[in-house]
Amino acid sequence: MTPELTRDDVSMMILSAKKQSGMSWEGLAEEIGMSPVWTHAASTGMAAMPKEKAELLGQKFNLSADAIELLQEPPSKDWNRDVPTDPCIYRLYEICGVYGPTFKALVHEKFGDGIMSAIDFDMHVDRVEHPKGDRVKVTMTGKFLAYNTW
DSSP, X not given: OOTTOOHHHHHHHHXXXXXXXXXXXXXXXXXXXXXXXXXXXXXXXXXXOOHHHHHHHHHHHTOOHHHHHHHTSOOOOOOOOSOOOSHHHHHHHHHHHHHHHHHHHHHHHHHOXXXXXXXXXXXXXXXXXXXXXXXEEEEEEEEEEEOOOO
């Protein structure tokens, strides 16, 4: 493997090739047989791709064997923890800040002491027409993981 090539480099290659192709994330996801949410996350370094999916994406965007190999490596998922400034991402951050304790209380009330998995997880983003302005509908499902009580 070329030591100079990083996972971030591969992500930038994918983003550039996707932009040049004019494809949507939905279209790309359909071509490789995955969801748009997973396809974007894996393309930007937040999930490892199974070999078959990495090869399909590599063929689609003419990626090198080294790039395809990097797509299969487990990510560190080490992101910047500063308050995001992008308005769309900030609103999700704000939702977690405002409704996070409520979410936690309701999960604990319904399931017990534990968390929702972000690994055994899926998310869908949909547009819902509404008379006051279209709505963004985010549906997340994750496996409940009870905390061990030793």
